[in-house]
Every structure is written in C-alpha cells, then in structure tokens.
Amino acid sequence: MDRSALQRRLQIAEDRVQRMEENIIFQGRMIATLDRRGHDVTAAKIFLKWLEARHAEHVADRDQLFKQLEKRV
DSSP: OOHHHHHHHHHHHHHHHHHHHHHHHHHHHHHHHHHHTTOOOHHHHHHHHHHHHHHHHHHHHHHHHHHHHHHTO
C-alpha cells in the first residue's frame, strides 16, 4: 500500500476513534440521566462496555496504521 493510501486509511481510523469517543461520552450521560430518573441501566451499561471495547479496537487499528506510515518515511 502506498503512502497516500495509508494516510487516507489513517484519517478514516482517526475519524472512527473520534466518533467512538463521542458515543462513549453520550452513552455515559444517558446512563447518568436514566439512573437519576430511577430506570434500570443494566442494558445501557452493557452497551457502554461494548462501545469501549470497539473504541479500543479502533485505537489499536489507528496505532498500527500510524506505525506502518512511520516506516514509509
């Protein structure tokens, strides 16, 4: 894969990491709101754990792409 393709993939990965961070923040706020209102937050917390796991995968993918790009300098 050439450098420009790696840069495009890295930008996509960065965007995914950012979106997941935003989703995690939103979900945390939703959990807090639901909890304050006395709702069961079990499912929401499970979903938050899933979001956090996916975020970790996206970060790992981004970091791997960054390392590949560094090797091409």
